[in-house]
Amino acid sequence: MLSDPVTPTQITRGQRLWLYALVTLIALFLVVPCLLVIPMSFSGGTYLEFPPKSLSLRWYQAFLGSPEWRQATLTSLKSAGLTTVIATVLGTAAAWGIHQRSTVFSQGLRGLFMLPMLVPLILVAIGLFFLFSRLGLNGTLTGLVLAHTMLAIPFVVIAVGNGLSSYDMSQHMVAQSLGANGLVAFFTVTLPQIRISVLSGAVFAFITSFDEVVVGLFIASGSNETLARRMFSNIRDQVDPTVAAISSLLVGMVVIGMAVFMILQPKAKR
Amino acid sequence: MTGLADRMPSGRATRPEGINAPLLRRAARQEGIGFALLSLPGVIVVVLVLVLPMAWLFWMSAFDNAGNLSLENYERMLRPIYQRTFTTTFRIAFVVSIACGVLAYPIAYLMAQSGPRLSMLLMLCVMLPFWTSVLVRTYAWLVLLQRTGLINAALMDLGLISEPLALVHNELGTIIGMVHVMLPFMILPLYASMKAIDPALLLAAANCGATPAQGFRQVYLPQTFSGLASGISLVFVMCLGFFVTPVLLGGGRVSMWAQQISDNISLYGNWGAASSLGVVLVLCTAFVLGGMRMALAQIEKRGR
Numbered sequence: 001m002l003s004d005p006v007t008p009t010q011i012t013r014g015q016r017l018w019l020y021a022l023v024t025l026i027a028l029f030l031v032v033p034c035l036l037v038i039p040m041s042f043s044g045g046t047y048l049e050f051p052p053k054s055l056s057l058r059w060y061q062a063f064l065g066s067p068e069w070r071q072a073t074l075t076s077l078k079s080a081g082l083t084t085v086i087a088t089v090l091g092t093a094a095a096w097g098i099h100q101r102s103t104v105f106s107q108g109l110r111g112l113f114m115l116p117m118l119v120p121l122i123l124v125a126i127g128l129f130f131l132f133s134r135l136g137l138n139g140t141l142t143g144l145v146l147a148h149t150m151l152a153i154p155f156v157v158i159a160v161g162n163g164l165s166s167y168d169m170s171q172h173m174v175a176q177s178l179g180a181n182g183l184v185a186f187f188t189v190t191l192p193q194i195r196i197s198v199l200s201g202a203v204f205a206f207i208t209s210f211d212e213v214v215v216g217l218f219i220a221s222g223s224n225e226t227l228a229r230r231m232f233s234n235i236r237d238q239v240d241p242t243v244a245a246i247s248s249l250l251v252g253m254v255v256i257g258m259a260v261f262m263i264l265q266p267k268a269k270r
Numbered sequence: 271m272t273g274l275a276d277r278m279p280s281g282r283a284t285r286p287e288g289i290n291a292p293l294l295r296r297a298a299r300q301e302g303i304g305f306a307l308l309s310l311p312g313v314i315v316v317v318l319v320l321v322l323p324m325a326w327l328f329w330m331s332a333f334d335n336a337g338n339l340s341l342e343n344y345e346r347m348l349r350p351i352y353q354r355t356f357t358t359t360f361r362i363a364f365v366v367s368i369a370c371g372v373l374a375y376p377i378a379y380l381m382a383q384s385g386p387r388l389s390m391l392l393m394l395c396v397m398l399p400f401w402t403s404v405l406v407r408t409y410a411w412l413v414l415l416q417r418t419g420l421i422n423a424a425l426m427d428l429g430l431i432s433e434p435l436a437l438v439h440n441e442l443g444t445i446i447g448m449v450h451v452m453l454p455f456m457i458l459p460l461y462a463s464m465k466a467i468d469p470a471l472l473l474a475a476a477n478c479g480a481t482p483a484q485g486f487r488q489v490y491l492p493q494t495f496s497g498l499a500s501g502i503s504l505v506f507v508m509c510l511g512f513f514v515t516p517v518l519l520g521g522g523r524v525s526m527w528a529q530q531i532s533d534n535i536s537l538y539g540n541w542g543a544a545s546s547l548g549v550v551l552v553l554c555t556a557f558v559l560g561g562m563r564m565a566l567a568q569i570e571k572r573g574r
Contacts, residue, residue: 023380026373027395033410033450034402036420040413047418090312097308100301109309116320120511120555122528123548126535127323150319153312182304211403214513214528218535231405235518239412247406254401258394 034251041244059245069230069242075220076210076227079141083148083209088202090149091156096186098157099164110157117154121214124151129218139222147219148209155208156201163197203257324552331545343546352530352547359527362441362516363509366448367456367502373449374456374501375494381457382464400454408515411447412438415519439521447519448509455508456501463497496566503562507555527551 013020044054063069094113098106116124128147129138137143167190175185191198216229227246234243334342346352377396381389399407414420415438422434437443467490475485513528520526525533527547534544 019376019380023377023392026377027392029373029450030399030453031395033407033414034398036414037406037410090315094309094312097305100305105306109306109313112313112316112321113309115316118555118559119320119324120528120548120551122511122513122531123324123327123552124320126531126544126548127327128319129535130326130541131319131323146315146319150315153316157312207401211405213405228403228405231409232514232518235405235409235412239416243409244413247403247409250403250406254398258397258401 034254037244037247037251041241041248043241043244047241059241062242063245063249066242068225069227069246071223072225072227072230075141075144075224079144079148079220079226080206080209082141082145083152084202084206086145087149087152087156087205087208088198091153091201091205092160092198094153095157095160095164096190099161099169110161113157114154116151125215125218128215132219138219139224141224144216144220144224144226145209147215148212151212151215152205152208155204156198159197159201159204160194163194167194327545327548330541331549333542335540335542343542344550346543347546347550355525355527355530358441358525359510362445362448362524362526363506365445366452366509367506369445369449370452370456370505371498371502373453374460375498378457378460378464381461382467396454396457399450400458404451404514407450408447408518411443411450411519415443415446438519439523441520441524443519443521444516444524444526447515448512451512451515452505452508456505459501459504460494460497463494467493496569499562499569500566503558507558510554510558511551 039052041059042055042057043052044056044058045052091113094109098109098113100106124147128143132138132143135143137146171193172185172190175189176182180188211228212226213228213232216226217232220226220229231243231246234240331343332339332341334340347356377392381392381396384392416422417434417436419437421437422431425431426434437446471489471493472485475489476482480488511528512526513532516524516526517529517532520529528551531544531547531551534540534547
């Protein structure tokens, strides 16, 4: 097996062992820190230790039993849910509109929608802190959802734009020529075919809001503190193993999400 | 015949001809306005929540604390304390983007070259950190690198060191954490550019008598330059304004640009200083990204 050639240029697997070893190390570097929090979160001690000397669920109890952590989780879920719905609708509509024409104007619009991705988050944060203090939106869910929707729109516009570029637009026109109005044609003919792109845009929007730290740090204070903000302050001020429990839950969600995606993907391709 | 046949594939209207031209043009114009209106709600959100506050920051940066038009905020940046922040930021951003390029190349290369199974496995190894919250990963590194952490404990058990090394709350820890956060952003564009290379080219090179090493250096490597360049500049720019990881892993000892901006607001309430720092940060970001695009356009032109 080691003498099998791996490229048309006759390099064998054996000659490439060093590459496999190197890549294994890099892959471990990428993966291990993400997974390491899981065993640590079951530690029974007051400090984080690895390997844990005794096993317990006390940090999960600390997380679920604390009204502050629960409140923060609820705020994050509410904000991410609302952001997902609004950003997906606005972003899909915008991507659809932009895709119809390729004029300087529509290119300009596309550029405008990419801006939230390019401006450093810390600037967005202080700019919004300033604006929202004038509008009384600091510490409100409305302000948080507005900010996160703006941050999430580029991902939806890109994802849906990608979907549309491989979609045969004439189907939409055929539907219209058969008497469907634009709206009906979009929902019955176009949307079902670009649903994977819309869905991936929505997932990006959810993650963008749920994981967002910096803007939340400035504008999500008081009773509308987000989970990410609370975790950040907790890590900065005291390294409390409760965060390990929350982190494990988050990593677990990512792993489940990736598994679902892997199972669903071949079906989507068929 | 520039009618239906040309217009069907893209669905985009061509210039109407013939007797109904004025009518068609008007219909096209109305349709165009309709399409523009579709993006209007999104535009309102981006303008109101991003462009407006940014414009405000730009405006504020031009006034001193007494409210007079002045360059005071920009002159302040020449002071040694800010100079130190800038050098730290650029040094870290440089080291992190080079390290990401070096680490990303082999893994992206193997992903592009190997069969579906191995490349899927490696892709999963990239996607797990990509989707995991930055906070979680930073926290994991904090735990790994601290004085009583796993790495120090392992090194002491092996007898390689007698005292725990200072791996975190300094520049080293910051760089390690940032490389981990940025690496997926480097691997993905690099992988895309490698995937686009026609394998027949390497075959042709071998046919012409090139050794595998020569083929790699002279045929493969140059074609990955654009992916490498765009990945590195993307990572560089993200490092310049990065807040979370430097604050947590630097432990207050590594003052990077974003933290300086944040401190000016939350500690000193100095909006002029914060906004001018922000303006220069945005300009640097735009400069690097714009420069990269122009360089890539040049490379493409020469390639033809």
